[in-house]
Amino acid sequence: MSPNFIHTYVSVDCVVFGFxxxxxxxxxxxxxxxxxxxxxxxxxxxxxxxxxxxxxxxRVLYELTGIKKMVLKQFKCFADPSRAINKxxxxxxxxxxxxxxxxxxxxxxxxxxxxxxxINSTKYNTVNWFPIHxxxxxxxxxxxxxxxxxxxxxxxxxxxxxxxxxxxxxxxTIRQLYQLYSALSEKYIDIKNFHKKISSFNYIVPLNEIExxxxxxxxxxxxxxAKVYKKNNTKLIK
Amino acid sequence: MSPNFIHTYVSVDCVVFGFxxxxxxxxxxxxxxxxxxxxxxxxxxxxxxxxxxxxxxxRVLYELTGIKKMVLKQFKCFADPSRAINKxxxxxxxxxxxxxxxxxxxxxxxxxxxxxxxINSTKYNTVNWFPIHxxxxxxxxxxxxxxxxxxxxxxxxxxxxxxxxxxxxxxxTIRQLYQLYSALSEKYIDIKNFHKKISSFNYIVPLNEIExxxxxxxxxxxxxxAKVYKKNNTKLIK
DNA sequence: ACAAAAGTGTTCCGGTTACACCCATGA
DNA sequence: TCATGGGTGTAACCGGAACACTTTTGT
Numbered sequence: 001m002s003p004n005f006i007h008t009y010v011s012v013d014c015v016v017f018g019f020x021x022x023x024x025x026x027x028x029x030x031x032x033x034x035x036x037x038x039x040x041x042x043x044x045x046x047x048x049x050x051x052x053x054x055x056x057x058x059r060v061l062y063e064l065t066g067i068k069k070m071v072l073k074q075f076k077c078f079a080d081p082s083r084a085i086n087k088x089x090x091x092x093x094x095x096x097x098x099x100x101x102x103x104x105x106x107x108x109x110x111x112x113x114x115x116x117x118x119i120n121s122t123k124y125n126t127v128n129w130f131p132i133h134x135x136x137x138x139x140x141x142x143x144x145x146x147x148x149x150x151x152x153x154x155x156x157x158x159x160x161x162x163x164x165x166x167x168x169x170x171x172x173t174i175r176q177l178y179q180l181y182s183a184l185s186e187k188y189i190d191i192k193n194f195h196k197k198i199s200s201f202n203y204i205v206p207l208n209e210i211e212x213x214x215x216x217x218x219x220x221x222x223x224x225x226a227k228v229y230k231k232n233n234t235k236l237i238k
Numbered sequence: 239m240s241p242n243f244i245h246t247y248v249s250v251d252c253v254v255f256g257f258x259x260x261x262x263x264x265x266x267x268x269x270x271x272x273x274x275x276x277x278x279x280x281x282x283x284x285x286x287x288x289x290x291x292x293x294x295x296x297r298v299l300y301e302l303t304g305i306k307k308m309v310l311k312q313f314k315c316f317a318d319p320s321r322a323i324n325k326x327x328x329x330x331x332x333x334x335x336x337x338x339x340x341x342x343x344x345x346x347x348x349x350x351x352x353x354x355x356x357i358n359s360t361k362y363n364t365v366n367w368f369p370i371h372x373x374x375x376x377x378x379x380x381x382x383x384x385x386x387x388x389x390x391x392x393x394x395x396x397x398x399x400x401x402x403x404x405x406x407x408x409x410x411t412i413r414q415l416y417q418l419y420s421a422l423s424e425k426y427i428d429i430k431n432f433h434k435k436i437s438s439f440n441y442i443v444p445l446n447e448i449e450x451x452x453x454x455x456x457x458x459x460x461x462x463x464a465k466v467y468k469k470n471n472t473k474l475i476k
Numbered sequence: 477a478c479a480a481a482a483g484t485g486t487t488c489c490g491g492t493t494a495c496a497c498c499c500a501t502g503a
Numbered sequence: 504t505c506a507t508g509g510g511t512g513t514a515a516c517c518g519g520a521a522c523a524c525t526t527t528t529g530t
Contacts, residue, residue, distance in 0.1 A: 005284040005335065010244055010317070010343055046243040049341065053317040077315045077345045079248070079291040097243065103287070105248055107315045155397070175508080193493065195510070216507040217500035413481080431520065433483070454480040455527035482527075493516075499509075 009097075011106040012056045013044035013142065014064065014072070015149040018115035019167040023179040024131045026115060027146060028064065029138070031126035034092045042142045043124065044106065046097065057109040064127060065113060066120030071166050072111045075152040076145075079105040083141045092139070108145045110152055112166035154184055165224040171207060173219040174198050203229035247335075249344045250294045251282035251380065252302065252310070253387040256353035257405040261417040262369045264353060265384060266302065269364040270377070272330045280380045281362065282344065284335065295347040302365060303351060304358030309404050310349045313390040314383075317343040321379045330377070346383045348390055350404035392422055403462040409445060411457040412436050441467035 016028040029040045043064045047056035053074065061070045084090065084104050093101045121127050135146060157164050165172075167180055174195050182189070198204055203225045211218040254266040267278045281302045285294035291312065299308045322328065322342050331339045359365050368374075373384060395402050403410075405418060412433050420427065436442055441463045449456040 004286050004288070006248055006287045006289070007245065008248060010246065010248065047317070048242050049244045050242075050319050051244070052319060053315055053343075074315060077291055077312060079285070079345075081288050081290060105291075107317075159393070173509090190493070190495090191508090192495085192510080196512095197492090199510085210509095213502090214508085215502045217502095217509045219509055411482090428520065428522085429481095430483080430522080434485095435519085437483085448482095451529090452481085453529045455482045455529095457482060477530105479530085480528090482525100484523105484525075486521100486523080488521080489519090491517090491519100493514105495513085495515100497510105497512080499511095501507090501509100503504105503506090 006103070006105075009046050009101055009104050010053075011044050011046045011104055012053060012060055012109060013042045013078075013106050013145060014057060014060050014109045014111055015042060015146055016061070016064070016070075016111045016113050017149075017153060017167065018113050018129055019180050019183070020115050020129065020131065023183060024133070025150075025183055026129040026131050027135065027149075028113070028119075028127060029130050029135070030064065030121075030124040030128075032092060032096070032139070034088060034095065038126075039088075039092075039139060040128075040130075040136070041139050042145065043127075046104075053107050057107075057111075060109075061111055063123035064119075064121055065117070066122060067113070067117065070111050070113065071163055072109050073152075073156060075108055075110050076148060077105065077107050078141055078145060080141065086139065089139045106140075106145075108149065110149055110156065112153075112163060114167065114169060116169060157184055162224070162226060162229050165226075168224075170223055171209065171221040172223075173211065173221060174204075175219055177222075201232075203232065244341070244343075247284050247339055247342050248291075249282050249284045249342055250291060250298055250347060251280045251316075251344050251383060252295060252298050252347045252349055253280060253384055254299070254302070254308075254349045254351050255387075255391060255405065256351050256367055257418050257421070258353050258367065258369065261421060262371070263388075263421055264367040264369050265373065265387075266351070266357075266365060267368050267373070267376070268302065268359075268362040268366075270330060270334070272326060272333065276364075277326075277330075277377060278366075278368075278374070279377050280383065281365075284342075291345050295345075295349075298347075299349055301361035302357075302359055303355070304360060305351070305355065308349050308351065309401055310347050311390075311394060313346055313348050314386060315343065315345050316379055316383060318379065324377065327377050344378075344383075346387065348387055348394065350391075350401060352405065352407060354407060392424075395419075395422055400462070400464060400467050403464075406462075408461055409447065409459040410461075411449065411459060412442075413457055415460075439470075441470065 018026040020026050030043045031038050032041050043060055045060050047053060057072050062068055081103060115129060119127050164180060168176060178191050178194050205223050205225050207221045207223060209221045256264040258264050268281045269276045270279050281298055283298050285291060295310050300306055319341060357365050402418060406414060416429050416432050443461050443463050445459045445461060447459045
């Protein structure tokens with residue numbers, strides 16, 4: 001065996017997006033403990049020897065939120081040989097996994113979560129939402145992963161518009177959907193035309209319920225009907 | 239260290255597409271040798287201990303074709319624990335790498351090549367084009383990888399139309415481009431309208447040269463101007 | 477002359493865009 | 504009564520789809 005072939009550990013890191021009440025994209029970060037210090041990072045784990053990566057990501061998401069069957073999407077393998085050469089990172093891995101790890105490859109996943117959903121982590125003591133533009137410096141190449149995940153979530157919504165509803169409450173107004181879509185697609189759309197278009201889709205179902213306590217005409221709540229959507233599969237933008 | 243974390247080799251496999259003169263998508267496959275028997279497979283390699291995956295894929299492509307700087311795109315990590323449990327596959331790995339490998343994770347890449355380009359492999363004795371619909375049973379999960387690569391190449395062209403020209407000769411007719419596009423996008427487009435649209439793009443440059451020896455009106459040759467394209471970046475389909 | 481494909485022109489249609497206008501509600 | 508946003512209507516516009524027509528070349 002040529003000694004210069006990689007023989008390594010492989011991990012999974014998950015970027016979980018949420019959409020807050022101030023119309024900002026957020027991501028979930030967890031706390032890691034190094035000596036007595038705390039540092040935040042992306043949730044992740046080494047994969048098990050009998051696990052597929054998708055299963056591993058599903059496990060990480062469950063350990064993170066307590067939710068089973070979250071939508072998820074693998075988007076990139078990060079394998080820069082120097083992605084884990086920071087001393088603190090190596091030290092943390094030594095402590096966390098009780099073994100010296102000199103190089104580590106990670107497979108990054110995207111996931112989506114309603115921001116009001118109760119987070120019930122079975123693994124982490126501290127799990128918090130961070131607005132995407134307020135994410136501090138993170139260990140390893142986690143900042144890079146997050147940056148690329150933003151490109152990926154936009155692409156994902158182009159491919160499958162329906163996943164956008166994973167970020168909204170079950171009942172939502174068209175304005176909420178508009179603001180989420182705007183936060184993701186960045187190109188301007190007239191809200192009136194957006195409204196007309198969205199409400200013309202048969203998988204956007206109007207409810208007999210409107211907003212309360214708003215200082216203007218109350219907006220109607222709608223829900224997303226996934227079954228109808230699957231039959232038609234209309235893209236928002238052709 | 240918990241013993242149930244994966245500690246493994248990581249490889250790269252490349253699906254290289256070409257477009258033949260009968261308007262079929264082809265892929266490059268190589269021969270592997272097991273005992274005295276030959277078997278064809280996707281080109282690939284374990285990654286080196288100081289290599290990033292992208293670099294590794296670039297190296298595999300160079301060893302395969304002799305071409306430097308081929309376009310490439312990582313598209314998925316395949317890590318099913320049972321993707322390498324076939325006895326022949328294990329035996330082959332034992333011989334190829336002189337070491338027993340019980341599990342292997344691979345990162346799959348897409349690449350594109352003009353089918354008339356000379357193939358000058360520095361590693362493989364036998365490298366051949368296979369029409370996509372005539373690919374035989376391959377070892378590991380290579381058939382699965384190829385299947386998913388087809389979905390991916392279509393997506394890639396949606397995102398960046400210009401990469402389609404990697405599959406065409408430098409001089410091409412609009413009909414050639416039409417047939418390639420049809421092979422990839424599968425939805426019918428009227429060739430007249432396609433012609434009109436394509437020739438309206440300023441990055442599709444008409445040449446002072448037309449077909450010869452055709453039994454109908456000779457078509458004009460065009461070339462693709464990447465610089466102009468980069469400035470405008472028009473998508474074929476909005 | 478005919479076949480086959482290049483290349484151009486024209487019409488039609490549907491969806492997007494840009495608004496104007498009215499409605500409902502709280503302050 | 505005013506400000507704010509909900510919700511509807513309409514007309515202009517633009518790009519794609521369909522297809523007719525002319526051109527060019529080999530057989």
